[in-house]
Amino acid sequence: MDSNATVTPIARLQIQPTASQRLDTTWATAVAALLFLAITTRFISGFLGTSKPAQNGSRSVPMLPYWIPILGHIPQFSFSPQRMLNKARDTYRSGVFALNLGSTTHNIVFSPSMGGSLMNQKHSIANMDSVGKHVMTAVFGFPNCKASMQRYDSAMDGLNTCYKHLLSDPSLKEMVQNTIDVTKRNIANLVTFSESRVDQVGWERTSNAETVTKTNGEQVVEASMMHLIRDFIAANANPSLIGSDFVDNNPEFFLDLWDMDKGFKWLATGLPAWLPIPQVWRAKVARSRCFNAVLAFEKAMETTANGHDPGQEWQFLENVGPVLTERLKLYRQLDFTMDERAALDLSLLWAMNANANMLVFWMLNHIYADKAVLAQLREEIAPFVHAVRPKQLFNMPEPPRVDTFDHEALANKCPLLKSCYVESLRLDTAPWSFRVMQDDLVLPASRDKDAEKFLLKKGTYAHIAHAIHHTDPAYFDDPQRWRADRHVKREQDDGEVSVNMGTIRPYGGGHSMCKGRAFAQKEALVFTAAFISMWDMEPVGGGAWKLPGYKPATGVYSTNDDVRVWISRRENLPQV
Numbered sequence: 001m002d003s004n005a006t007v008t009p010i011a012r013l014q015i016q017p018t019a020s021q022r023l024d025t026t027w028a029t030a031v032a033a034l035l036f037l038a039i040t041t042r043f044i045s046g047f048l049g050t051s052k053p054a055q056n057g058s059r060s061v062p063m064l065p066y067w068i069p070i071l072g073h074i075p076q077f078s079f080s081p082q083r084m085l086n087k088a089r090d091t092y093r094s095g096v097f098a099l100n101l102g103s104t105t106h107n108i109v110f111s112p113s114m115g116g117s118l119m120n121q122k123h124s125i126a127n128m129d130s131v132g133k134h135v136m137t138a139v140f141g142f143p144n145c146k147a148s149m150q151r152y153d154s155a156m157d158g159l160n161t162c163y164k165h166l167l168s169d170p171s172l173k174e175m176v177q178n179t180i181d182v183t184k185r186n187i188a189n190l191v192t193f194s195e196s197r198v199d200q201v202g203w204e205r206t207s208n209a210e211t212v213t214k215t216n217g218e219q220v221v222e223a224s225m226m227h228l229i230r231d232f233i234a235a236n237a238n239p240s241l242i243g244s245d246f247v248d249n250n251p252e253f254f255l256d257l258w259d260m261d262k263g264f265k266w267l268a269t270g271l272p273a274w275l276p277i278p279q280v281w282r283a284k285v286a287r288s289r290c291f292n293a294v295l296a297f298e299k300a301m302e303t304t305a306n307g308h309d310p311g312q313e314w315q316f317l318e319n320v321g322p323v324l325t326e327r328l329k330l331y332r333q334l335d336f337t338m339d340e341r342a343a344l345d346l347s348l349l350w351a352m353n354a355n356a357n358m359l360v361f362w363m364l365n366h367i368y369a370d371k372a373v374l375a376q377l378r379e380e381i382a383p384f385v386h387a388v389r390p391k392q393l394f395n396m397p398e399p400p401r402v403d404t405f406d407h408e409a410l411a412n413k414c415p416l417l418k419s420c421y422v423e424s425l426r427l428d429t430a431p432w433s434f435r436v437m438q439d440d441l442v443l444p445a446s447r448d449k450d451a452e453k454f455l456l457k458k459g460t461y462a463h464i465a466h467a468i469h470h471t472d473p474a475y476f477d478d479p480q481r482w483r484a485d486r487h488v489k490r491e492q493d494d495g496e497v498s499v500n501m502g503t504i505r506p507y508g509g510g511h512s513m514c515k516g517r518a519f520a521q522k523e524a525l526v527f528t529a530a531f532i533s534m535w536d537m538e539p540v541g542g543g544a545w546k547l548p549g550y551k552p553a554t555g556v557y558s559t560n561d562d563v564r565v566w567i568s569r570r571e572n573l574p575q576v
């Protein structure tokens with residue numbers, strides 16, 4: 001037999017894999033390796049993540065197991081954060097757990113007492129200064145150079161002192177009274193029933209208001225509720241902060257501010273505008289328009305302070321509110337540039353509008369959705385907010401108006417209204433406070449004397465996730481339900497009624513706690529009372545009210561749903 005004539009080539013041909021088989025094998029090996037890696041990571045992270053004894057009788061914070069090395073919980077946290085956080089809350093009942101986000105440790109605190117102690121720590125133990133500065137430069141356009149940053153640091157104490165004008169009387173009272181005066185003038189024109197857009201007011205135009213006739217012949221105005229409420233409040237509350245000139249000169253300012261707010265997280269990434277990401281350049285364009293509007297205001301304020309005429313558009317700068325007039329003195333004293341002033345004041349304008357306006361929108365949604373609650377509230381506030389229909393003179397119909405407005409009584413004598421405000425703060429917001437741990441810190445999980453203690457390690461991050469607590473069934477019965485009277489407490493012995501926040505912390509805490517909280521409470525009560533006193537609202541087409549869905553935002557939720565409503569004047573107001 002020919003020694004070359006063997007069968008081997010055929011045999012070799014049979015066992016040689018084809019290219020596609022080779023690819024399949026490579027894939028199978030890769031998948032098996034990844035699976036092995038994921039299972040090993042899950043096993044090791046589960047083992048290492050359990051809470052273990054640490055210093056001074058404390059324990060380490062338990063970490064949720066994860067499947068992907070380095071990335072850790074980033075995928076789950078990006079795709080369904082709420083589900084993940086709620087599940088972890090129900091597992092780690094001590095009130096704290098940790099996540100691995102890109103190999104950095106993030107302690108998520110939801111025990112109210114632990115969150116409270118953490119927020120009240122000294123700067124040398126836990127602070128958020130680096131984040132505050134990043135937001136100020138990346139989002140609000142504060143110049144990011146050494147000299148500006150030094151001026152920013154030197155102004156911190158002074159800026160905090162100025163906030164006393166937002167937090168306490170007499171300045172707070174002055175701002176609230178200014179807001180009431182403007183609102184009393186404008187609430188009758190929430191919708192004007194004007195057919196022509198030219199004759200409509202600003203908030204009607206942005207809410208696409210149009211007059212329609214219902215099948216029963218009644219004339220109503222159809223409008224997008226969120227835009228109507230949000231823009232009405234912006235136009236009526238901001239004169240108390242920045243004066244009427246700014247609001248009148250910049251009719252488009254708040255539209256840009258909403259766009260900027262929508263792109264807040266994109267701005268915070270610090271990505272450049274030339275990248276082909278529409279959200280980034282849209283937010284930057286909006287920010288730049290907002291910035292320029294505030295810059296013109298800063299220049300006018302400076303010109304006036306120097307004893308010169310700031311021009312035709314700025315003739316009422318004396319009605320700029322106390323916070324910004326005090327800030328001007330500080331800016332001048334520390335030689336702040338115009339750009340630095342504009343960035344700081346833009347951040348305050350954003351803080352003033354981003355949350356409070358939307359909170360009232362949610363309160364009104366819940367209230368108008370429940371006719372019984374609406375009726376009870378109207379009865380409760382009637383002695384303090386007199387909505388009246390003036391007698392018709394010379395055959396000219398007179399629009400209804402609000403005669404008196406007692407904001408102290410709304411806060412002190414209207415428990416149901418106040419409870420609605422607290423309930424919306426509980427359910428319609430998802431605030432989040434953040435700290436960088438500058439030193440090791442041991443904190444008890446609760447106020448019990450035998451409570452477990454946890455070690456928050458230096459170099460890790462701590463987040464106080466208020467919303468996880470606000471919807472914790474262990475604290476709030478049926479937590480996803482908005483209940484108007486949930487926070488009304490009646491003392492058993494003397495029947496005295498009180499409403500307070502309990503463990504709800506929508507305004508954060510410690511040194512970075514919201515500086516506008518006192519004003520926010522007042523304006524939420526004032527605007528809600530003004531709307532329900534004067535106007536009826538129902539969903540377009542009638543029927544049951546459908547609550548819009550939540551869209552995460554920086555504090556109070558936003559929504560993507562367009563809530564179109566029919567608005568009509570409230571019937572049967574007393575005649576005067």
Ligand code: HEM
Nearest residue numbers: 351352355356359431433507508509512513514515516520
């Ligand atoms: C319902 C309305 C509001 C909510 C839920 C809210 C919530 C918050 C939260 C959660 C913080 C951060 C707290 C932290 O880091 O721990 C904050 C900060 C702040 N808020 Fe508000 N806020 C509201 C209304 C307002 C209003 C109306 C103003 C101004 C008039 C305002 C001015 C500020 C300022 C200046 C800060 C920064 C404080 C600092 O860093 O020192 N807020 N707010």
